[in-house]
């Protein structure tokens with residue numbers, strides 16, 4: 001724990017960071033997948049154990065702040081290539097925050113020797129003194145429910161956006 005759903009929920013909760021024009025369901029879905037993606041290193045857990053070499057083990061380099069920044073840079077470059085972002089800086093901040101939250105939340109997990117947040121620049125694993133995420137209840141209260149509230153109340157207004165800039169999202173240019 002936290003689960004992939006909990007990590008992806010951060011993408012919904014953090015969506016107000018995005019500039020309104022850039023805040024689309026597609027981007028938030030993408031960010032949610034990116035937030036959960038560091039756990040693909042679970043294969044390293046099978047091969048090396050929970051706290052093996054940082055390049056291969058679970059909660060190693062894929063959970064680091066450096067990978068979050070690199071992932072956000074790649075994401076912004078691809079989005080900018082696909083469609084013009086109104087605020088690449090805010091989109092970068094959003095993606096970096098969402099991806100980096102994965103490692104930060106894992107620091108509060110109930111098992112393991114910590115997270116290599118500073119890899120590849122430093123090898124130590126960091127963990128919080130509190131084991132907050134021990135079972136589903138805490139993550140449901142802290143992450144699932146807030147994300148659900150954001151979706152139901154459409155906080156940020158992303159539910160009504162499909163991904164392509166619409167006429168409604170363009171600044172009005174009335175002559176009056």
Ligand SMILES: [Zn+2]
Pocket residue numbers: 038039059063102106
């Ligand atoms: Zn993880």
